[in-house]
Amino acid sequence: MSGETARFTFDGKSYTAQAGQTLAAALLANGVAVVARSFKYHRPRGIMAAGVEEPSALVTVGEGGRAEPNTRATDVFVYDGLVARSQNAWPSLAFDVGAVNGLAARLIPAGFYYKTFFGPPRRWMVYERFIRKAAGLGPAPQEADPDAFDHRAAFCDVLVVGAGPAGLAAALAATQAGQRVVLVEQDSLPGGALLREDARIDGQDGADWAQGTVAAIRAGGGRVLLRATATGYWDGNLVSVVERLAEPGQVPAPGTPVQRLWKVRCGKVLLATGAIERPLAFGGNDRPGVMLAQAVRHYVRRHGVVPGRRAVVATSNDDGYRTAFALADAGAQVLAVLDSRTVLAGPLVERARARFAVLADARPIDTRVAGRRLSRVIAQVGGAETTFAADLLAMSGGFTPVVHLHKQAGGDLAWDAAAQAFLPGTARQAQASIGAAAGGHALDAILAQGWAAGGGGARAFAVDDPLGLGTPAMAAAIPQAVRGKAFVDFQNDVSLGDVDLAWREGYRSVEHLKRYTTLGMGTDQGKTGNMAALARLAQAQGVEIPQAGLTTFRPPYTPTTLGAFAGAAVGDHAGPVRRLRLHAAHEALGAVWQPVGYWFRPRGYPRNGESLGAASLREARMVRESVGMVDVSTLATFEIAGPDAAALLEMACATTIGRLALGRGRYTVMLREDGMVMDDGTAWRLEEQRYLLTSSTGGADRMAQHLSWLRNVVAPDLKASVVNVQEHLGAVALAGPRAAAVLAELIGAAVPAHMRCARAMLAGIEVLVLAASYSGERAFEIYAPGHDMAVVWQALHEAVVAAGGGAYGLDAMDHLRVEKGHVVIGAEVDGRVTPADIGLGGMLRKQGGFVGWQGLQRPALADPAGRRHLVGVAAVDGQALPEGAMLVAREGDVPLGHVTTASPRVAPDPEGLTGGIGLALLTDGASRQGEELLAWSATRGQTVRVRVCEPVFYDREGARYRD
């Protein structure tokens, strides 16, 4: 450890940390005992563990957009200027009003939320406000994260997860065997268990050996990532790894992301993920000063922090003794080693007896605090009770191998009765577990196993461990006698009593136990506590632990920030932006933009402080009275060519295409296989064996997929090609009574008749003119290659303005089409309407042969009665219609239908009505013409009386759009 120091604050108070210390180590070194309040009872909590398994010491680190809530104090390394705050405490950590929850713990037992939710509804409404304030974790930051996140892909022959002794030996062997190796380690230093032990390998200090091994792996071409956690193990031997390049809340180096999400596709995966120590369950086992034994050793050896001066060690196995030696060597007083086993033997125990009071058949049953930290440990030794005046209790209830990734990979587990633990069983993917993760115990055996797994030849590691490891045998760690609250899930405040309560209330399965008590559902996923609860459940059931079952191990292994998942795909990069070729031309006209999918389209062109609504109405009237032009380049367009082009089109389209004469077009509709309308558009015969199909902007990708499906899967033998030409072409629609004259002048030729097409030259550009009308006026769609569109637009715009018209936007287009009763995909066509529902039933080919015909033959669709039909609705009292309003006879009734689109009137009503009009889907609408209903919008608080009419408000005879 170097002499460098870093300054940090916790709850506003300044402290100093040694370089390389975790926040937990630094807080312990500064004598900060209470760092958090528990989730439910607001009990004061300290630091229990030393790694990512820490359940209690959750803090918010960083400020503003960099704040990272629920960070484990054990999993953040102190940097100069670190700012940490406690969570879930009000008004302060020391005096927390919510701690009354602890006094009222009898009122908030397991299943409290469950019972409250399922109880009388009013009960939850009463409790909710109180609970939301009282229970919880750190608040999410409100500001945007100022830093960058990154994604990377990597490929390797061998991925080693964990740089403890097993992982290092394996990675070194694989590197030397010429394999492409990636080694990932969540800690900032390699070594794993070596960092807390005083063992020597090949004559070197363990931590130095680890550093040297990493250097050798890197020199051999291997990639070693520190502060990198393997969070998920997916199909196809893909492992996701989250690498931290800056600590939580820390400003990253310039040009560097704070985190990088790696997707590593691996030939083989070696899981050297270690084991997590289990706490013991006894009364008050959550008090600040009660810690895991290996964690205590970790703080003493790695960080130079002795977490207490008068210690009791409580253990169910030999490993706990090593902590007693470490504490004593560091100058702490070890009052006693409480060993729950009745017969104690072995060299380690004998050596301990020479230095400490070693008590057999001994266990803690309760604790006392003074000034919120541990002051007394009450133990049961044989049949008698003894009290120790201790400020530190180091506990070890055995070890749980970290099998998360093995399980995520589909592997199964095998119960090892001697170790009282689930070990990795059969692996399903190309992977193996090594070291403590596989139940390994002795260091020399672990090193040899890792070396062999990495493909190394015969080699022995010289291990010098002065203490010796003792035996792995442990007593079954099911608590026998407890007082007060004995926690198993410290983060979610689940005690042994809660497990018992769940059992008494009939929750038999471990999955039910989990959901009822919230066991293992915290951000730590029960890494420390699940096994004790499971043991208790098995005991209640009278079965062995494996019969009680296990809950699912789900990724991510440790909490992952949303930023890591998003990577660079945020802000402007969250999705592609599709700009029209004519974007600049619209911008110059003062367009108000409307996002449509990824597109930005002009919604209207307000002039001189005009509102958008007024502008749209003016634009629509301009089309009715003179001429307007609108950019329709976003329409889906496909060229379908070949001898079987018509046959392919007739599969997709429900109308007749085959008899279409050269140079003519038709409105058409495409259905889904279930018979519902998918899209609509127009089909044009450009040449003998070449057609152009247009369909809606929003459905463009779906239609491309649909045509490809038909062409390649359903009818692969058809001789036809489908080319998506949307990106190639641009298009402008010209509409209005003066449109034909304007266009004829520009192209110097006669314009095509309605529903005919022709090629023409416009401003020196070859264009395709389709005479089709959406607005109800005489209209033309003019297509040209995208790169020529600016010229075409310019020429058209000058001519249109000269004729007294101008450009119009989407809103005006919408007003015009509503008056004509033209449907829009996504509004009237909502995936639940058949062609007959929207008045297109008569267009369909009776003999079928198109997608959707078979679905339409279903009896319920064949009968129009009871279905919702497209109708028009007109406000009777001169008001605007609320879009989306329910159509009802009386407010509160079951709706008969709803207003799909609402619009102001562009043309005056022949009967003199002045209010809004709309299109609607209405049950049995065809037979409700003339009825009056209410358009009732509860969300907008609006009710408007409407008359049901035919869905055409303007030019019912269709005289205006023909030649």
Next chain:
Amino acid sequence: MMLIECPHCGPRAQEEFTYERTRDSVVQLDDAPEVAMATLYARTNPRGEENEIWRHTLGCRGWLELRRDRMSHAIVAVRALGRAVLP
């Protein structure tokens, strides 16, 4: 995430592909309506291997037929669908 061997592009990550449906639920347009509806809605959903149609949407856009074990996610075979027009 599965690794799918595209016959045109080679092994690619699953995220480049979209699942379409099982091979046996492809409706032919000359099927009788009852047959077509049974094909669409009355699926066998076997526990084990099944023929599936996928598309390499974010790659070559080709259509594929996979034989895949739906328990283990193991891909037994892959072949290209459609006319073999690619060089």
